[in-house]
Amino acid sequence: MDSTLDAVVEIFAWTGFGLGALIAGVALVLFLLDGTWVRVQAVVEEGEHGVLARWFGEDGGVNEAPLSAHDHAALGGRDMVEVYARRGWMNRMRTTPGSPAVRAAKLLSLGLIGVGVVALITSWILLFVRG
Structure with a gap:
């Protein structure tokens, strides 16, 4: 034993x-x-293909990414939200700081x-x- x-x-x-x-x-x-994700302020708007988050990138250009219904609900349905954008990539964002x-x-x-x-x-x- x-x-x-x-x-x-x-x-x-x-x-x-x-x-x-x-x-x-x-x-x-x-x-x-x-990679590196930076915190940005995004505006949530209703677009022609659904709900979009739009923010200014580090280069000064406007980026946008579609929000799923789950992401939009997780963000509380607000007009201005904090999201995390991928540094060096356009139109990539997520709602959490880490993967x-x-x-x-x-x-x-x-x-x-x-x-x-x-x-x-x-x-x-x-x-x-x-x-």
Whole structure:
């Protein structure tokens, strides 16, 4: 029974640390690929193809992007809103400062590393209890 418990704890430790580090690397790559997003003030208007958000870019030009019904509801249906525009790209915006994919990968990696830490502490406790 002791060797089975030791094997399970060690598997959880290696899996937690290994997969956690791998997914943390994926989160870093996703973060770097996501680019820089800057906060801008946008005007929400009804256009011919639906609801649009329009804002001034860093180069002084006017950019616009369509808003989904969900985004428009999340912004509270206001006329002036704060959104995040992608630096260096035209007509790209989102309502959150960070990417949901990056946030999910980061949380998953932290959870797996947490499993590895708990398994490592459990292994130490078992080592001292038996010794």
